[in-house]
Amino acid sequence: MSVRRTVLLTGASGVVGQAVLREARSGAVRIIALCRGTSAAVPEGADAVVHGDISQDRFGLDEESHAALAREVDTVIHSAGLTEWGLPADRYLPVNVEGTRQAADFARRAGASVHFMSTAFVAALAVNAPHRLGAGNVTANYVRSKLRAEQLLRDSGVPHTVFRPTNLIGDSLTGWTSRGQIVQLMSDWICRGRAPFIPVHEGNRIDVVPQDLLAKAVLGAVQLGDDQGEFWVTYGERAMDMTAALEVCAKHAANLGRALAPPPVVDPDGIDPDRLRELPPLAQSYLTVLRDVSETTRCSGGVLPTSLPELSERHGLAPVADTDAYRRTLEYASTHLGQSRSPERTAA
Template identity: 65%
Template sequence: MSARRTVLLTGASGVVGRSILRERTPAGLRIISASHSAPIPEAEEPPVALDMTAERFGLDADSHAALAAEVDVVIHSAGLTEWGLAAERYEPINVEGTRRVVEFAEQAGATVHFMSTAFVAALAQGAPVPLGEENVCRNYIRSKHRAEQLLRDSGLPHTIFRPTNLIGDSMTGWTSQGQIVQLMSDWIGRGRAPFIPAHPGIRMDFVPQDLLSKAVLRAIELGDEQGEVWVTYGEEAMNIETCLQLLVKHAAGRGRSLNLPPVVNADELEPDAIAKTPPMTRSYLSVLRDVSEVTRCSGGVLPTSMPELRERYGIPRVDDTAAYLASLEYAAEYLG
């Protein structure tokens, strides 16, 4: 490990990438930001344009080799994270893109830190119930699961970070763009949900994006080259009743009165309870039901590495309810 290390950050224009760039870069670390085309305001030096879906990232052989000669570490954050798409949509970047990162890292002799998802727990062999074939998250989760396997099979030094649903910065609520938590929360908070389909006992596990960013940079700083890190709250995560009460509090702060929708056991819904609602409502309710199913298939409570992150990496103890409220406030003020 050289005294000065250079990190290639893929997906630098995304939510995780920009959050990482906003953190204090550890001494002796240089970050090369990579993106296909989107701007990266936080980059400290001109970014490189890489196409993760193309051979050699779209570079000629000499340019690819020159980049590999510079890089000691790869943070692989590029990927398609939208849910509900056909399986083949995830293949080019989530799976083949990771394969190209593996090839690059082999040439560079680099360690890879891969941003996966905590939802892969739903596909574990020991999962208490199988994940439904029609679940809106399934194809996305499977693509991340396959990408993880590519890394394991490669023999490269690597870590896998598995964050749950990310929210904004733990203090300010800042995020570069709205995520599913903000979108769903705004919809519920405006009184548009006729009911909330959920499985009994599940937790609403939302983690501030800066906790993930701090953990990744600290792993690099310590020279970690193996491990699976669950960036979740686990047993500490709020339950659904607390989450809904926070939406009431947020709505009141914005001058609105929110009557809480009833929480309905997702397994006891009438067959057409969701299907007979208007199209947008049907879409949102389906996502709520399917994400709840993912959590149930993960045991109801997601696995967590939070105690180890606090002890080994010095990740601050952040109350998830306060961070959630900050994220709601930021989204309402700046994300429309």
């Protein structure tokens, strides 16, 4: 008979945290959400809430409250993180690095395991990466903070797993997401015919993953009592290429009554900086992100590592084509999310 585990969920208000809460509604686990602020509201799907700050000693709790929480919890899902790209390196330290240290310290006190949400883009920083990531790359400081957090967990000695998702899109069946991210915003921009070109290195796959697949894999690991392993939540060689992604965009635009001629795909290394500066600010921002994400993917080998076959078999994840999930994400976003805004440049 399986034991109903009590989980401390950090980052409960984030995209990953909200997806976990949505998938946990069956009641198979008991979730205590760690939330910032003083609101008394319990996030939908959570069984209880603790108000604290992941970046502070003992989450900002007094000794007695921290100890009491540790007595309740046997598992930590650590999804809290600063995911906005393009910030100075020190901006990521309080949440992404120190927050992970606090999660590990709490887990040690509780005798709990940690399931950590990292990023598949750490592959770009591997010692055997085929190319070096540029210092000015918009993802670089964020990715380095996640890699540092992974190392911190390894050094802590706390039992843990690491999940490395690529950029998240909406629910695989409905397209639902708690808020729009860079994929939805940029796709809307493309579908409106505003992209003069798309910068992608030859051989790169466009790897995006539905958020419910990540949430189900993590919750499955919790229920099975997994406490070690590194899992790449990506499509890998099965991921679509840019031609396939643009075909999805064109069909989506047609369903909205727009005729979209797919923009040309160009080599990011050949973009004329002067041409880029002549474009509207939104176009400059999106094209810079696309260029840098392409560089990050190229440094990762063009095709990201994947553990999806293993995760699917172990946790009974239903197969879903990434193109179908991407289409549903676009449909949901066009109906429910505000579009054509400046990019937040946020990751998984």
